Amino acid sequence: MQYILTSAFASNANSGAYGINSAMEGMGLVMDDGRIKHHPILEFKEGRKVRFTFDGKELEGYEGEPIACALHAAGVRVLKESPELKRPRGFFCAIGNCSSCLMTVDGRPNVRVCVERLREGMNVITQKGKGVLLADK
Amino acid sequence: MSSLLTSEICVVGAGPAGLKAAISARDMGAHVTLVDSEVNLGGQLVKQTHKFFGSRGQFAGMRGIDIAKLLADEVSRDPSVDVMCESQVVGFYEDGTLAIEKDDSIQFLKPERVICAAGASERMLSFPNNDLPGVYGAGAAQTLMNVYGVKPGNRVLMIGAGNIGLIVSYQLLQAGVEVAAVLEAMPHVGGYDVHARKIQRAGIPILTSHTIKEAHGTRSVEDATVWALDSEFHPVIDSERYFEVDTICLAVGLTPLTELLWQAGCRMVYVPELGGYAPLRCENYETTHPGVFVAGDLAGIEEASSAMIEGVVAGLSAARSLGYETDGFEERLRLAKNELEALRQGPTGQKVRQGIRRLMALREVGEGI
Ligand SMILES: Cc1cc2nc3c(=O)[nH]c(=O)nc-3n(C[C@H](O)[C@H](O)[C@H](O)COP(=O)(O)OP(=O)(O)OC[C@H]3O[C@@H](n4cnc5c(N)ncnc54)[C@H](O)[C@@H]3O)c2cc1C
Ligand code: FES
Numbered sequence: 489m490q491y492i493l494t495s496a497f498a499s500n501a502n503s504g505a506y507g508i509n510s511a512m513e514g515m516g517l518v519m520d521d522g523r524i525k526h527h528p529i530l531e532f533k534e535g536r537k538v539r540f541t542f543d544g545k546e547l548e549g550y551e552g553e554p555i556a557c558a559l560h561a562a563g564v565r566v567l568k569e570s571p572e573l574k575r576p577r578g579f580f581c582a583i584g585n586c587s588s589c590l591m592t593v594d595g596r597p598n599v600r601v602c603v604e605r606l607r608e609g610m611n612v613i614t615q616k617g618k619g620v621l622l623a624d625k
Numbered sequence: 626m627s628s629l630l631t632s633e634i635c636v637v638g639a640g641p642a643g644l645k646a647a648i649s650a651r652d653m654g655a656h657v658t659l660v661d662s663e664v665n666l667g668g669q670l671v672k673q674t675h676k677f678f679g680s681r682g683q684f685a686g687m688r689g690i691d692i693a694k695l696l697a698d699e700v701s702r703d704p705s706v707d708v709m710c711e712s713q714v715v716g717f718y719e720d721g722t723l724a725i726e727k728d729d730s731i732q733f734l735k736p737e738r739v740i741c742a743a744g745a746s747e748r749m750l751s752f753p754n755n756d757l758p759g760v761y762g763a764g765a766a767q768t769l770m771n772v773y774g775v776k777p778g779n780r781v782l783m784i785g786a787g788n789i790g791l792i793v794s795y796q797l798l799q800a801g802v803e804v805a806a807v808l809e810a811m812p813h814v815g816g817y818d819v820h821a822r823k824i825q826r827a828g829i830p831i832l833t834s835h836t837i838k839e840a841h842g843t844r845s846v847e848d849a850t851v852w853a854l855d856s857e858f859h860p861v862i863d864s865e866r867y868f869e870v871d872t873i874c875l876a877v878g879l880t881p882l883t884e885l886l887w888q889a890g891c892r893m894v895y896v897p898e899l900g901g902y903a904p905l906r907c908e909n910y911e912t913t914h915p916g917v918f919v920a921g922d923l924a925g926i927e928e929a930s931s932a933m934i935e936g937v938v939a940g941l942s943a944a945r946s947l948g949y950e951t952d953g954f955e956e957r958l959r960l961a962k963n964e965l966e967a968l969r970q971g972p973t974g975q976k977v978r979q980g981i982r983r984l985m986a987l988r989e990v991g992e993g994i
Pocket of ligand 2: 581601
């Protein structure tokens with residue numbers, strides 16, 4: 489399941505290099521639960537709602553969105569504890585490049601939750617330390 | 626270990642550069658495998674809701690998201706382009722073999738030519754507590770809100786008033802997020818005036834000659850201290866100001882994503898004007914590793930229009946080197962190179978021109994690691 493972007497706005501004349509259409513200024517926006525409900529340009533076609541657990545608590549998110557997005561929308565920003573100084577860490581790049589977002593998912597450590605897609609019933613745990621490499625399957 | 630797959634040309638990365646490279650190589654008659662780690666093709670374009678200027682009227686006035694859709698449709702429809710989404714290239718061996726991870730398993734592909742167009746990554750900035758959750762790359766904030774519809778925070782401090790910092794600040798407002806201020810270490814705004822004015826009209830201060838001193842918070846960002854910088858970029862005593870914010874976005878520049886090129890043994894040189902280490906390459910965008918071409922931000926940080934044209938040059942040249950020939954080839958290549966040059970004219974292109982000059986000079990003298 490993926491999120492499909494559609495531009496609800498017909499294109500106006502270009503308002504310059506890197507231009508933003510000024511017609512959208514002042515549009516009303518409604519927010520709910522960390523999710524954008526209405527946006528002047530984008531429509532978010534949400535997937536199926538699924539349940540998953542985060543450190544034992546039950547949360548909801550949309551199937552197919554990155555786990556980090558579902559957590560963030562639910563107000564969870566701390567994803568792991570750093571191995572040496574035990575500091576809280578969240579995501580940084582959100583595209584799978586930096587390893588700042590490693591969590592333990594369904595028993596598997598070091599999962600980059602900014603790119604790992606959410607599925608029904610996943611068990612997501614704040615990772616403490618480096619995690620253990622699993623033996624070859 | 627799985628068996629070794631083959632293909633004529635493998636394009637790594639389906640941003641504007643990779644998409645155009647694939648299309649151009651295909652136009653010459655080559656068979657292309659296009660690999661991208663994301664679900665959606667388009668690279669940075671999939672999160673850019675603002676209108677772009679295109680080269681020579683091409684795509685002018687279109688939003689990034691719409692350009693992405695157009696190019697993605699073209700390659701998806703084409704039987705001579707194999708598209709592999711959600712597939713990350715994790716290794717590039719010196720013999721030209723690529724290791725590609727998909728669904729937790731690795732496939733090996735040994736194409737005859739490789740065009741690397743993996744884009745860029747965001748720079749970090751050092752300040753106390755920069756590792757706190759809530760300190761995000763501006764591109765990360767953009768991905769969260771524009772691709773997945775999730776607010777990156779409630780109140781944001783933006784660091785950097787280049788185009789990215791300004792555009793993302795405006796997009797944050799559109800997503801219903803407050804922006805406390807935009808900081809810029811330089812004495813002037815780096816991005817275009819149109820963007821700066823939009824931000825200012827919305828009542829957001831742009832503090833030039835200012836930077837972040839420190840972030841604070843126990844589990845995540847709760848506030849931030851900023852201070853002024855003098856003409857030598859030293860902090861000004863007693864100039865501290867506090868901002869209550871839950872998110873700090875860094876828009877302090879990009880650097881080419883070159884790990885794969887290092888692995889393959891392409892010679893690399895440090896060119897600050899191009900964003901850091903960049904591959905040595907010839908006019909046709911072939912690196913020092915024969916058969917390995919580059920295009921887009923990975924070849925030097927620029928913009929989407931130049932990334933697309935570099936993609937054209939690399940795509941045409943890679944196909945040509947395999948023996949493919951079409952009537953208009955020479956003319957198309959020449960036009961693309963002219964177009965690149967035209968794009969880099971004027972004051973905004975000065976830095977890039979200087980960087981490329983430096984790159985070419987280093988190549989002449991055989992520099993590079
Ligand atoms: C906020 C913002 C606003 C901008 N506005 C403009 C504008 O108005 N006009 C303009 O011209 N430019 C603009 N730009 C710049 C433009 O987006 C980039 O220069 C352009 O996208 C670079 O294209 P690219 O194809 O080189 O890289 P990208 O678009 O970054 O694409 C790289 C692709 O490679 C994939 N990839 C990376 N590594 C791997 C791997 N190992 N395996 C598989 N796939 C991989 C990535 O998933 C990605 O899809 C803007 C940039 C930003 C961030
Ligand atoms: S946030 Fe960078 S890898 Fe997930």
